[in-house]
Amino acid sequence: MSSDQPLWTPGAADIAASELSKFVATLDVDFPSTPQGYDDLHRWSVEHSGRFWSALWDYCGIIGDKGERLVADGDKMPGARFFPNASLNFAENLLRRSGGETAMFFKGEDKVERSVSFDQLHGLVSQLQQAFLAEGITKGDRIAAMMPNVPETVAAMLAAASIGAVWSSCSPDFGERGVLDRFTQIEPVLFITCDGYWYNGKQIDVVEKLQKITPQLGAKKTVIVPYLGIADQVAGGLENAETLADFIAGFEPGEIEYTRLPFDHPLYILFSSGTTGIPKCIVHSAGGVLTQHLKEHRLHGNIKPGDTVFYFTTCGWMMWNWLMTALASGATLALYDGSPFYPNGNVLFDYAEKIGITFFGTSAKFIDALRNQNIRPIETHDLSSIQVIASTGSPLAPENFDFVYAGIKSDVHLASVSGGTDIVSCFVCGVPWKPVYKGEIQGPALAMATEVWNDDGQPVTMEKGELVCTRAFPSMPVMFWNDADGSKYSAAYFERFDNIWCHGDFAEWSEHGGMIIHGRSDATLNPGGVRIGTAEIYNQVEQMSEVDEALCIGQDWDNDTRIVLFVRLAEGVVLDDDLKKAIKAKIRKGASPRHVPAIIIAVADIPRTKSGKITELAVRDIVHGRKVKNQEALANPEALEIYRNLTELSS
Numbered sequence: 001m002s003s004d005q006p007l008w009t010p011g012a013a014d015i016a017a018s019e020l021s022k023f024v025a026t027l028d029v030d031f032p033s034t035p036q037g038y039d040d041l042h043r044w045s046v047e048h049s050g051r052f053w054s055a056l057w058d059y060c061g062i063i064g065d066k067g068e069r070l071v072a073d074g075d076k077m078p079g080a081r082f083f084p085n086a087s088l089n090f091a092e093n094l095l096r097r098s099g100g101e102t103a104m105f106f107k108g109e110d111k112v113e114r115s116v117s118f119d120q121l122h123g124l125v126s127q128l129q130q131a132f133l134a135e136g137i138t139k140g141d142r143i144a145a146m147m148p149n150v151p152e153t154v155a156a157m158l159a160a161a162s163i164g165a166v167w168s169s170c171s172p173d174f175g176e177r178g179v180l181d182r183f184t185q186i187e188p189v190l191f192i193t194c195d196g197y198w199y200n201g202k203q204i205d206v207v208e209k210l211q212k213i214t215p216q217l218g219a220k221k222t223v224i225v226p227y228l229g230i231a232d233q234v235a236g237g238l239e240n241a242e243t244l245a246d247f248i249a250g251f252e253p254g255e256i257e258y259t260r261l262p263f264d265h266p267l268y269i270l271f272s273s274g275t276t277g278i279p280k281c282i283v284h285s286a287g288g289v290l291t292q293h294l295k296e297h298r299l300h301g302n303i304k305p306g307d308t309v310f311y312f313t314t315c316g317w318m319m320w321n322w323l324m325t326a327l328a329s330g331a332t333l334a335l336y337d338g339s340p341f342y343p344n345g346n347v348l349f350d351y352a353e354k355i356g357i358t359f360f361g362t363s364a365k366f367i368d369a370l371r372n373q374n375i376r377p378i379e380t381h382d383l384s385s386i387q388v389i390a391s392t393g394s395p396l397a398p399e400n401f402d403f404v405y406a407g408i409k410s411d412v413h414l415a416s417v418s419g420g421t422d423i424v425s426c427f428v429c430g431v432p433w434k435p436v437y438k439g440e441i442q443g444p445a446l447a448m449a450t451e452v453w454n455d456d457g458q459p460v461t462m463e464k465g466e467l468v469c470t471r472a473f474p475s476m477p478v479m480f481w482n483d484a485d486g487s488k489y490s491a492a493y494f495e496r497f498d499n500i501w502c503h504g505d506f507a508e509w510s511e512h513g514g515m516i517i518h519g520r521s522d523a524t525l526n527p528g529g530v531r532i533g534t535a536e537i538y539n540q541v542e543q544m545s546e547v548d549e550a551l552c553i554g555q556d557w558d559n560d561t562r563i564v565l566f567v568r569l570a571e572g573v574v575l576d577d578d579l580k581k582a583i584k585a586k587i588r589k590g591a592s593p594r595h596v597p598a599i600i601i602a603v604a605d606i607p608r609t610k611s612g613k614i615t616e617l618a619v620r621d622i623v624h625g626r627k628v629k630n631q632e633a634l635a636n637p638e639a640l641e642i643y644r645n646l647t648e649l650s651s
Helices: 011-015 019-025 035-047 049-062 090-094 118-134 151-162 176-183 207-217 232-234 245-250 288-299 318-329 349-354 364-372 398-408 486-493 534-541 578-588 617-621 638-644
Strands: 100-110 115-119 140-148 166-170 188-194 198-200 202-204 221-225 240-242 264-272 283-285 308-311 332-337 361-365 388-394 413-416 418-422 425-429 450-453 467-469 501-509 513-521 547-559 562-568 599-602
Touching: 011 019, 019 049, 019 288, 035 049, 049 288, 090 151, 090 288, 090 318, 100 118, 100 151, 115 118, 118 151, 118 361, 140 151, 140 176, 140 232, 151 166, 151 332, 176 207, 188 207, 202 450, 202 486, 207 232, 221 232, 221 245, 221 486, 232 240, 232 245, 240 245, 264 288, 264 318, 283 288, 288 318, 288 425, 308 318, 308 349, 308 388, 318 332, 318 361, 318 413, 349 361, 361 364, 364 388, 364 398, 388 398, 398 413, 450 501, 486 501, 534 562, 534 578, 547 617
Parallel strands: 100 332, 140 166, 140 188, 166 264, 188 221, 221 240, 308 332, 308 361, 361 388, 388 413, 562 599
Antiparallel strands: 100 115, 198 202, 264 283, 418 425, 450 467, 467 501, 501 513, 547 562
């Protein structure tokens, strides 16, 4: 899958100027700025994690009291505590800059473009904080938001964090059941929402949905943020609702009072995708989020004060939370809300060129769609400002590594990363000292004891197995909400290997020390007892111009498992016998004979979660006649019906 020739190699001057090199210069241990030097640095950071995190605190200038103890019960998972005597406030660290410089750019699909200065952001956070306090909201209370990715959402989150309230958000495209399945579990005291949103050139009305949601949610008040310009009308049709303007009326911008709290005080509640049941409520700490993101932004992403950081995300995906923390590095946020393909696939690159984005984050599926549609911004846009292109959400196929350099930008650090909502951060990510090889994530994140284990619990390299983390790290969840004895938390990550975090990814270390993700372990195929990652099949099929997208499952058949491949074909293409033979030949040659599907079926649509991930498990359940427990988690639940009672799968 990978190549011996790197696609990109960092220059000596870039390495020397990198945040990673500057950080290492502050340590009392010397590591050369080479790939081997990084491996040694990583090993040291794992073995001396307390020293590493303390040095990071100092280097990044975290505001707060570090305390004397660095780690308590560091050998326990769960149970380890980092900086157990520390006190800090998350919002205080993100709002460290002031003045008239731009804190946030915003571009909406409705063609609205605006910017918010740091002073303006401080002012709105101050007003919201005062309004929250006037409502009696205090530390530990939950504030839930169903919001687009707009500046007001950022300000509301920061105001919540400033007083120690717990923030939880989803995007306004969630259905009624999806919102209630998430937020009723955490009993919010305040609900913040919009008066509607734009997507794919259309105004989407949320009034009817809100009329069903708000009575069941139980929040004392609902605040309506204007986006379509009908906030007054929407608020007037709901009980205990008012517009944002009315909510903050009478509160003048002033100094923000920051409540400093313990390192592990809850900051966010994030939710699992929920495609196999009611979403899990994953509670993340202020200190864990802040330190992990500062590490990933500064040392791995080379984000510096004055940079402009973009990630295409909604407020229902963990990458929104990840993006927010870039403020703590002194960066400017670039927010976008709407379809990344409206009015065409160049809209995000228009934005990047106009405002000078330096860190461009997106999903692997977006890059794949650009390649399939032959959209080549390298030929149409000046993207000289972009230094890093980051990709996550699903494995980035090898041919899309090539496409980034051939079709987007030839001289860029391509940082494929992988982690998850569970840790709101990464296990493996970009490394500024290492070359980029096709199909590989560059290396393990610092202070993350990332390994690949076989079924016997032994670490392996250049062999597929379970992605695990063998030592504690700061952004492990504080707990799951409504899980008093911790049994759900333990079952989620520690059931397979005692005291070892088992993440659920099927992975492999490469000969270069990089990682290849082969898909989710629970979606792994097992024909004839051999484990096969679905990504290995997608990497072959989606290279074919006839195939736009694919989804693969294992079907229980004749006391074994047979591989079934569903393909969404390019316009005008028909799945005839010749194309089936070509697909099988491509898979046989590029992967192995064991990867060849027993059955290939053309479908009109492929179901995916709201963060864009295809849902193999939901399709597998439909094919086997099992109920999909939470279709509200899907962006296109109607697509599941395509897979029900297919005659091709009955023989």
